[in-house]
Amino acid sequence: DQQVKQNSPSLSVQEGRISILNCDYTNSMFDYFLWYKKYPAEGPTFLISISSIKDKNEDGRFTVFLNKSAKHLSLHIVPSQPGDSAVYFCAASNSGGGADGLTFGKGTHLIIQP
Amino acid sequence: KAGVTQTPRYLIKTRGQQVTLSCSPISGHRSVSWYQQTPGQGLQFLFEYFSETQRNKGNFPGRFSGRQFSNSRSEMNVSTLELGDSALYLCASSLEARGNNSPLHFGNGTRLTVT
Numbered sequence: 001d002q003q004v005k006q007n008s009p010s011l012s013v014q015e016g017r018i019s020i021l022n023c024d025y026t027n028s029m030f031d032y033f034l035w036y037k038k039y040p041a042e043g044p045t046f047l048i049s050i051s052s053i054k055d056k057n058e059d060g061r062f063t064v065f066l067n068k069s070a071k072h073l074s075l076h077i078v079p080s081q082p083g084d085s086a087v088y089f090c091a092a093s094n095s096g097g098g099a100d101g102l103t104f105g106k107g108t109h110l111i112i113q114p
Numbered sequence: 115k116a117g118v119t120q121t122p123r124y125l126i127k128t129r130g131q132q133v134t135l136s137c138s139p140i141s142g143h144r145s146v147s148w149y150q151q152t153p154g155q156g157l158q159f160l161f162e163y164f165s166e167t168q169r170n171k172g173n174f175p176g177r178f179s180g181r182q183f184s185n186s187r188s189e190m191n192v193s194t195l196e197l198g199d200s201a202l203y204l205c206a207s208s209l210e211a212r213g214n215n216s217p218l219h220f221g222n223g224t225r226l227t228v229t
Binding site for chain 2: 032034036041042043044045046049051089091093095101102103104105106107
């Protein structure tokens with residue numbers, strides 16, 4: 001049973017446009033959400049996070065939106081750059097306890113086209 | 115500041131053997147977690163250590179174990195290796211234990227191949 005789902009295995013976006021990556025979760029106990037970016041042969045790199053008390057968090061070109069009622073979050077990258085081409089993982093956590101660590105989605109491969 | 119360092123980067127073992135992987139966290143980070151990444155299952159949580167104590171454990175058999183030392187460095191051990199243990203093993207560190215919403219910072223992993 002996948003508790004964190006990224007339904008798009010890949011996404012192609014033109015350079016300079018907005019990239020929107022989506023993530024859905026089923027566990028209502030999750031209250032902390034993160035996005036990671038991963039290049040081949042490297043570990044995931046932390047990008048941005050959001051706590052469930054907020055609905056938006058922004059850091060430079062990256063903005064994460066959280067819709068708790070829909071159990072949905074999204075990562076917006078504006079403007080998209082060639083170096084953004086990577087696999088993006090959504091992750092969720094229950095900060096109140098539990099033995100699951102971070103629960104990750106299976107990732108979305110973002111391809112930025114020149 | 116140096117990132118999370120994992121050694122070795124690549125390892126080839128045969129079935130039945132055991133293996134030890136090493137992780138040095140970011141300086142000042144007291145929490146270390148381990149994850150297994152495979153193409154089919156994605157990233158799965160193995161365990162978390164904080165101040166030398168195992169805080170949480172994922173759904174893996176007892177062949178997978180770990181420990182953390184007083185300097186926060188961590189090792190994980192897999193005994194009686196099986197073909198299905200072939201994966202990228204990722205170590206991550208954070209300032210605080212998971213319950214304090216502190217993001218994990220990952221190393222580049224150890225690629226284990228079991229033949």
